Amino acid sequence: MSSDSIHMIKQNNPPPCNTATISFNQIKVQENIVLSRKEYVTIINYSLDFFAVLIDDKFAVMNESALELFGESSKEGVIGQSILAYIHEDFQDSYIEQTRHLQLLGNRKVLKDYVINRADNRSIYVDLFIRMIECDGAKAIEVMMRDVTLKKNMENDITGSELRYRKLVDNLEDFIGIVDIKGKCMYINKAGSIMLGGTKPSELIGQTICAYFHEDYQDACKRRIRKAILDKEPYPKVEKILITKTGKWKIAEVLSYPIEFNGQTACQFIIRDITKRKNAERQLESAKIKYERLIESSTNGIAIIQDNQCKFVNEAARNLFEAKTKEQLLGKGFYKTLDDEFNQDCKKLIESGGVTSKSERILTTLAGKELHTEVIVISTTFEERPAIQLIIRDVTEQKQAQHLMVQAEKMNIVGQLAAGIAHEIRNPLTSLKGFVQLFRSGTMINDEFLDIMEAELERIDIISSEFLSLAKPGTQRFAPTNLLDILEDVVALLDTEAFKYSVTIQKKFRFNEIVVFGLETQLKQVFINLIKNAIEGMPEGGIIEVKANIVQEEVQVSIKDQGVGMTKSQLVRLGEPFYTTKEKGTGLGLMVSYSIVKNHKGKIEVKSKPKKGTTFTVMLPLHTSTIED
Template sequence: MNGTGAVWSACFLLLALLISILASYTMFNFTGNLKRKNNQFRVFWLAGGAFVFGVGMWVKHFVGVLAEGDPIFITWSMPVSLLFTIFFSLMAFVMLTFHNVIRYRLLVGSLILGFGVTFMNYFSVLGQPIRAPIVEPSLIVLSLLFLFSGTYASLWLAELSGERFNWLASLVLGFSVFVEQLLGSKGLEIEYLSPFYGASVDKMSQDINLLTLIIGLGMLLLLVSTLFTWYIDKRMNQMDERYKLLVENSLDTIAIFKRDKWVFVNEAGLRMFEAEEANELLGASIYAFLRPEDHEAVRERMHNLVITGNSGPLEQEWFTLKGKMLNTEIVELMTTLENEPAIQVIIRDISERKKNEELLINSEKLYVAGQLAAGIAHEIRNPLTSLKGFLQLLASGRKDTGTYYDIMKSELTRIEGIVSEMLMLSKPQVYDLSYHDVRSSMRETVTLLETQAILHSIMIETDFGPDPLWVYGVENQVKQVFINVIKNAIEAMIDGGAIRVRMRRVDDTVQIRISDEGPGIGETQLSKMGQPFYTTKDKGTGLGLMVSYKIVDNHQGNIQVDSQLGSGTTFEITFPFRYPETNSVKKSG
């Protein structure tokens, strides 16, 4: 080889080494992005890394062949070797993602990747027009040992140190594949067929020009890929930094659990759980900070996250390292960490809020108790005043005591009614439950209130429907609900009108609609409907509707009120429809 040829050979060798290192570096940049927490481009990073590495090894191989001064023919083996190298590289990178699944994944991955590089070198050469090659086994074995050792070492460096040592891992891998090709070419003596292989000089020139174009395009692709990964990596690092600042400066605890253990917690979490250092939490089981009775529920909830993806917000009690009880609100999200499933949680301390809620509830209880006491005192004081006055009249010897006794009895009955209503609200009473047709109760109610309605120029229109409407409960109480609602409607309709009663069975419920043509009820008043002692009437106690709501609720029913100012109000009362049992039926009248 003359001096000019030696210089070109050295340049080609140096270029082949640089291509190997550059392809390895670009590949490690692609696959390194798989370690990011929120990885939505997993397939892109895997396929991109395999493609860039395969193209780089392919271009490196032909530059190395040019350095050796061997002839190159454009044959079918060239694209086939490229495709197989990309395929084996992809399989190797996929193998590396099986953390804690395959025990020797680094070893297996390095063997697959090394096999892909070896396949490229030997298949491309053996696919040329050659005679039977002469093999030097010792050099071949040495080249393979060097390649597989370097491949394993580079993958180990990239796995252990991440982006900080990507260049070192790239140098090791690039140098290993470069040396493997040099030693392999020495260990495989090739005798080519006729230099032209039946082709003309023009054909040889075309093949060389095409190869030069392929190598140039490959180099351009590597450079563009390197710049692209550098830019993407820079942008993603900026996003990671912003995310890190957001997490670290959050007032809520942000933590990550993997296999039921703490693997990450921010500063707010250390303060919340009274830890001085992160190591006091990291690696510890999360169940050590939970009540024993919550373990099964938490375990099931985390298991279901694989399907649901997230849960919460929900309340959860925790213990700190010092044994303090925390009331928290928690949100759980499924994520990945180092290519493994993990759970990210956001924990907010609501201990103070719970205390304030308890104080507020106690305050509301005292307020309601005060309202109740004031209402009872007011309602009972009036008849007591009358009773006191009549007792004084009796004591003075006045005549016509019969009338006095009737009035006093009426006042005592009024007091008894108020006390009975309060007892009904206080706790469930023992009643005689029976099956009855509520149409009968409504008929009796309409008959009872019809005279009062006529006096107020009101017509009560009824539609009881064709079928029995069976309800299981206390008939007198259900009747009391109807009386309260219709009586309120009569009192509200000062200008007369019509009250419409419609009763139907809807699916498994009995529906009673009572509509009036009164002035209607405003939204503010409607929201307070059923509260104790809230009434819009001058002489009302507010207990009637409150008792009605309680009765319907005790019968597993519901009351809905719809009202429009100036148009009237509609009460919709529903009870569960219950088929009567034998010998337990009270027939409708």
């Protein structure tokens, strides 16, 4: 195509666009960089260059710069339209072939000097930068276009012909002006006259161009012109303020260099209005400041960790870790405040990216105090390098409140069992009293009598020991615990209660030992609650099956009764505070049981049918010592 041909292209307006939205939820622009549609659109809208996403060669997303480049007034008229409607017919086959290669080979391509037909019948040269991306997992093409009309035509118009020069620049959107050594305008294009507040270029011919710059730059403008003309040297690009005829201020990028015009050396100005870009940058800076204020005012501790060093902490994090100043934390090793398992999770997240779900962790302050916290870990970047962001909430007081609630419910169980325990102890005491009376009446002591008395005393010892172990606070440190011993003790404790209801408890254990990591007293409390509920749910008596098994490194303890069962609506509400199916129940027993099992990284599942009984299954992580055995 010759240098003038771009102005000779005659192309009708593109056919009406299909305005149906080509929708998608996520866009993968690079490996490990996945954005939502909204995030992607927000990012590209800040770009001054043309950005668009094509699905099946149709526009799915485009920014305002793309709309301006096409000369369109609304996105609705372009979304859903094929890009071929804007590419000149001489370049369409080449575009199709290049995109086919791109889809086969991946990576990216640069398509230079393509001609685009704008909606206003003008044509421009562009460079296309295209690469493959994914939208909801499907292949798509990201397109960036850059208007190179000025560059292209300057390359072609090397003869310096004024006529050809004017044809080139008259339709450009940047200010193009030529001035003499006194700064008087010898030529200005239409975009330049509009930028300065005029209606046509002829109004500005003969006027001094420097007068339209802010007074602080007018002397420098004159020196720039003289340097370009006398020294024949270009002047580097600078940002200055223009003042239009109407007094409106505009921020502009100004570039000047020498040029031959009408047989004399002159100075050419190329000026681009960057007011919108600067406003966008100010908005971004403002948003950054607001974000920083939000972070600093957050009640949650927020920290950024990179290379095992703390790079940022907010005020809440400083207070959380009991530091007098932020400098006590910044630049220091951080992982020592975390447990080993959490350290490994953080390091893996840096490598893989993403966000962890909320987890409960014990952190250590600078003063050595242990904190119970809820932590969310987010993979991020800091100064263009991988890092992690921690969002930390102190739940120590909440944990203490939960502990008090567990203790209160445990004492409630102790009170409920007290009468049954007293009855259970009274029976062997009556037997012992009878033997004593026999011996006093002269009956000879023999081994058979002594064996019976010893058995009764041992029974009293077992029951009283279990009762006391349940009532005492116990240690709050997790430790390896044999779950079968716990179940044996609970069944022994509740045998008397079961007998009162004509209930038989059957134990079915497939292993001699099943070790879990937990608190023995709390786990006893869980199984006492569940078995006691099963007993009370069988007013006509029956059998309770207690099974313990290991399934894929998980301990499963099921408690199955033959009681009245529950409806679906009742099952949904299990574990809610104060919800109970018993006439005199409080509902706190099950709520506490759910909380204890959750703190042991386990869960409880319930299956029940009315009049057919209920099965509670407690699932807990198997401790490694069991696996090794």
